[in-house]
Amino acid sequence: MGNSYNRKFSYPHWDASQHDDLYLNCFENSAEQWRNEVYDIYFAAPFLHRDVTYGDTMGVYASPGQYKNLLKIQEKYNIPISLTLNEMTRPIELIRPDVIKDFVSFVKKYYDDGVRSCTISHTHLMKTGALQSAFPDMDWKNTVNHRVCTTQEFIDYVVLGYTTLQLDRNYNRNFNELKRTKKEADRLGVKTCLLIRENCMPDCPFKTEHDIWQGEKVFRNLGKSYWDVAGDLSCNTWQSVGNDIGVTNPRTGTQMMVHSKDDWDEFANLVNVFKISGRLNTPDPNETTKFGYHFEMWKDQKLQDKHPHPSSNVFMAESFKDIYENNLAPFLMWFSFNVMNKDYPAITDIDEIKEKLVNHFWNDDEAKALCKTLKHCKNQCYTCHKCDDLFNTGKVDSILDISNKIS
Numbered sequence: 001m002g003n004s005y006n007r008k009f010s011y012p013h014w015d016a017s018q019h020d021d022l023y024l025n026c027f028e029n030s031a032e033q034w035r036n037e038v039y040d041i042y043f044a045a046p047f048l049h050r051d052v053t054y055g056d057t058m059g060v061y062a063s064p065g066q067y068k069n070l071l072k073i074q075e076k077y078n079i080p081i082s083l084t085l086n087e088m089t090r091p092i093e094l095i096r097p098d099v100i101k102d103f104v105s106f107v108k109k110y111y112d113d114g115v116r117s118c119t120i121s122h123t124h125l126m127k128t129g130a131l132q133s134a135f136p137d138m139d140w141k142n143t144v145n146h147r148v149c150t151t152q153e154f155i156d157y158v159v160l161g162y163t164t165l166q167l168d169r170n171y172n173r174n175f176n177e178l179k180r181t182k183k184e185a186d187r188l189g190v191k192t193c194l195l196i197r198e199n200c201m202p203d204c205p206f207k208t209e210h211d212i213w214q215g216e217k218v219f220r221n222l223g224k225s226y227w228d229v230a231g232d233l234s235c236n237t238w239q240s241v242g243n244d245i246g247v248t249n250p251r252t253g254t255q256m257m258v259h260s261k262d263d264w265d266e267f268a269n270l271v272n273v274f275k276i277s278g279r280l281n282t283p284d285p286n287e288t289t290k291f292g293y294h295f296e297m298w299k300d301q302k303l304q305d306k307h308p309h310p311s312s313n314v315f316m317a318e319s320f321k322d323i324y325e326n327n328l329a330p331f332l333m334w335f336s337f338n339v340m341n342k343d344y345p346a347i348t349d350i351d352e353i354k355e356k357l358v359n360h361f362w363n364d365d366e367a368k369a370l371c372k373t374l375k376h377c378k379n380q381c382y383t384c385h386k387c388d389d390l391f392n393t394g395k396v397d398s399i400l401d402i403s404n405k406i407s
Contacts, residue, residue: 004268005037005320010082010193011291011338012278013043013062013070020065022285026339027073029290033319035077039273040117042082043070047106052093054103054122057086057145057211058280071113082117083110084279086143088211090122100125104134111135119143119166126160139163144195144275145211149174151181155188164191166275169198169254175266175375182270191272197255197335198277199239201399202379206234225280238399246298246312247333247361249391250374251381251399257374259362260329266375276338283339292340293317295333297360315353316346326350330362332371366390 014023027035043066044056055061062070070081093099103125107118119141120126131140142148142157144166154165165185171178171194178194185192200207214226222229227236238252250257258264268274294316317323323334328350340346347353361367370386377384382397389395 004265005324007037007039008268008274009037009320010039010273010275011041012276012281013041013066013081014281014283015044015056015058015060015062015066015279017066017282019285020063021069022283022288023066024069024072026283026288026290027077030292031290031318033321034291035079037320038079040080040082041070041073042084042117042119042279043067044084044086044279045110047085047103049093049099049102052091052099054091054094055085055087056279057088057121057143058214060279074114080117080139081115082119082139082141083107083115084119086119086121086145088121088143088145088208090124092124094122094125095128100128100130104130107131107135107138111138117141117164121145123157123160126162129161132161141193142166144168145207149177151177151184154181155184158188158190162190164193164273166193166195169195169200170202170379172198172254172256173202173374173376174378178267178270185272192270193273193275194256194267194271195275195277197253197332199235199253199255201235201238201252202254202381204234205400206230210234246296249387249393250370251387251396254379255332255335257371258331259368259371260331261324261327263371263375264324264331276335278338281339284341287341288339289342290340291338293320293323293334293338294340294344294346295336297333297356313356314344314346315357316340316344316348317353318348322350326354328353328357330357330360330371333360333362 017023043062045061045067046053046055073079074081094103116137117139120131121143125131126140131138140162141164142162146157147168148154148157148165149168149170154167157165167181182192210226213230256267258267294314296312296314298312317328317334323331328334347356357363362371367390370390373386381387381399385395
């Protein structure tokens with residue numbers, strides 16, 4: 001069996017935060033075991049060349065002060081930091097020799113600081129080979145927004161020069177394809193990376209426009225996000241399905257539906273790096289103290305109770321090792337939040353957590369069976385409806401229509 005948790009998680013830097021020292025302080029306050037589980041920390045920075053701009057699809061970037069603190073983490077804890085340029089509106093000017101030369105100089109500033117990992121969305125730029133030639137020791141990542149869904153596509157991106165392949169979210173629901181892809185990854189000497197939790201619906205028809213619009217200046221000028229402006233036409237209409245019982249219908253996202261230790265090991269043997277999203281997070285510096293895992297379990301999780309229950313238990317674990325070694329199922333719930341707040345009325349005693357988790361929604365036999373099904377379902381919901389049956393929504397062929405079905 002492979003490594004199940006040490007150096008396994010790619011964590012986001014809070015690029016959207018206005019507080020330079022918050023991330024560093026939380027990192028250093030965290031448990032040593034949690035730090036041992038971090039594979040790398042990814043952050044974004046913009047490339048500017050006269051009228052050419054290329055950077056982050058979310059339109060947020062680490063400040064100079066935050067970048068200095070990331071270098072401190074890299075030096076003190078030997079945890080790599082990873083430059084991210086994943087913008088999906090990729091300027092054609094970036095294949096011009098003069099712009100490539102300036103882009104190489106841009107990357108070199110980070111390379112000289114010891115950065116050896118970089119996400120590049122610009123496939124034409126990768127095909128020139130200029131980056132690989134200039135920085136032979138760089139680990140080149142594609143972006144999950146490339147939507148690499150098959151083993152053939154995986155191989156194509158390896159040929160482009162990528163060395164860590166961030167797979168599409170759909171691999172979370174296509175375990176057999178994941179096995180085929182990992183076999184080729186081992187043959188080709190590259191790594192697989194999979195996003196653990198994703199709130200985007202499978203194959204969302206709004207995704208391309210969302211990715212393009214998210215970094216637009218219009219949102220920044222308005223002080224609003226995509227969800228403020230366009231969310232009511234898309235994911236705002238279905239994200240709440242199931243939340244009235246403290247859990248979410250799996251059809252509203254493509255998160256990895258790992259229930260217990262055995263399920264986790266199956267994925268961990270095929271995935272080199274598990275990615276956690278969250279660069280848009282802006283934790284409160286007066287409340288947030290350190291990294292870890294926690295989630296809230298409502299005491300009444302009966303499906304027929306359609307009203308939010310005010311009474312709940314909050315569980316906290318300092319590291320994924322605590323969750324894994326004690327088999328604190330359901331694992332999938334622990335990836336909802338990855339920070340801890342001070343003075344939080346949380347349960348941290350392992351035996352007490354185990355006792356209370358027995359009654360969790362996802363520990364019901366029918367729910368556990370659904371987790372097994374979802375590993376192989378390929379998101380063909382119109383032929384299945386098992387999620388609909390468990391969440392009492394009625395049979396819905398498309399999640400786009402679910403708000404109409406349950407209103």
